Amino acid sequence: MVGLITKLPRQEAELRVRQMISCLVHEPFYSKGFWCDEKLGVYVGWVERSGSFCDGMPIANETRDAVMVFSGEEFPDPDSVRGLAKRGHAFADKGPSYLVHMYEDDPSFPSQLNGSFHGVIVDRVKDRVLLFNDRYGMHRLYFHESNDAFYFAAEAKSILAILPDLREIDPNGLADFVACGAVLENRTLFRGIDVLPQASAWIFRNAALKERRSYFAPSDWEALGELDNEQFYEDIHAVMKRNLQRYFAGEERIGMSLTGGLDTRMILACRKPVADSLPCYTFGSMMREHQDVQIARDVAKMCSQPFQVLVAGDEFLSNFGHYAERVVYLTDGCADVSRAPDLYLNRQARDIAPVRMTGNYGGEILRAVRIFKAVLPPAGLYAPELITHIDDAADHFNTLPRSNPVSFAAFQIVPWMLYGTLAVERTQLTLRSPFLDNDFVRTCVRAPASALASNETTLRLIRDESRALLNLRTDRGLAGNRGKVQSAISRAWLQFLFKAEYAYDMGMPQWLARVDHLFSALRFERLFLGRHKPVHFRVWYRDALADYVQEILLDERALSRPYIERRALEAMVRGHVKGIRNHTNELHRALSLEILHRVLIDGKAAQIHSEEPLLCATVPSETGKNRA
16 A cells, blocks of 8 residues: 545645555556645555455445545454344445444554554544554554655655655665664655554644554553463464464465475364465475475375475576565565565465465464574674664663563564565565464463463464374474374484585575685585575685676675765675685675665666566576585
């Protein structure tokens, strides 16, 4: 969704919105539209995947004095929707048309909504406009306030396209990105553009913002009090069984991205899909069949579902520049180039089914998994002025209040750190996860610490729903029907392989990189890579992608950026490509920032919504290219 709330003349306002819309048409299977209410100064456009939940905006009540544009998905309680019909409201059996009637009947709207969304409501009776989003902020909405209009857009590039003066990097956002891999709070990488805070319900009258209202705070759920272990298990089991069916509703075909872990298995155990009704797939490695593939295949077979493996291999690497540039552009820099495989693989997944069911966020919500931390860059890589901001960003992240680990995960980690990946995937298909269901998260917020500290709740739930699925071990050696000794040995071995792969990929320490280089002819990485992970960027940057890395980062434009120390960047690139250093994470950041400059900052925003390569860089097709 994009739009303006303004007193500008209609012709000028409509022209601006139509320009904003054009920036969001990334694929031929998107539909688009425009609607306005000149009297209230609202001009809104939308782009949706054809056939998706929100295809066919706007929606209105019977008298058309309440009109809504809605983007995203909502998973209602069926009783609530049936209640609207009993009260005399008329709406379609499928799709979002019931939502405008929820607004009419409930003054607390949108607090009762369940899903990932944003929208705008024009209320001609109350002579006001309501701009709102979901309580997690996962369906992001950017905004900019100027003297002539309030601009809002699902992607920042739509605002940048019509307000070129905003094409300037914000130093605080940049520092967040370097230290944390994501921009925190409601900031962005662009000066003057912010993110609508989660759970917003902002009210406009006479084309001006009058009230910045929030309809929810995490403390609302935290105040309900902690459950004991048994009550927590009973509640979370009941919620999963009751609400899961909502996520499999709708007219579109659903596919499931299976892993070798617990979360997707828990979904299958509770869902019990009819044979051959849920196509399953797993993202595999070009090196070998990794643990996810091996186990997911067995899980799918046990559930009588078809199964495929999708791999980012030589074809992906030969076109890496295109996918890397598209990822940065599509996500406004929220995802770095390491997410290029996600774009490639989700395009393939869309051919299987336009809706992708995932176990995303299960670890963060149900087990309070913490894998994110602020990491300072190597000394000397960034200019001293930026280092001050980077230090502040790292300190801020590391000192964020975390009194309730589930609230911290659901309302900070997930929308800040994981949004970029979701933004990539959403360009290709619809993502669904039952682990951000309101009832599910509310129950987990009340979980006792002991329940979050282990996998026992998940294992017990799978056991109660499908003991057969529990008899298959996970990719890390949990569950299975082996004895204690065999299980312990299996877990230890898989844990070793997991850590070894990390050490031979992005986590390789510098001393080991030098040793590995001395014995490069033996290619030890072939022993470890592809055991657990589908992508291998340390080796890719060293070999198959070395020309691309050097062409982008050793270019005079990249070396002249004011926040980069030229000699340090040159040394980093040459050391990694030679194989004597490991700078995988730093290369992710540096490549992403340079691409961001070229496609969104340096005046090319008007031409980059095409599918053509942007930077005219080439990538060799041979994955075994000789090292520089």
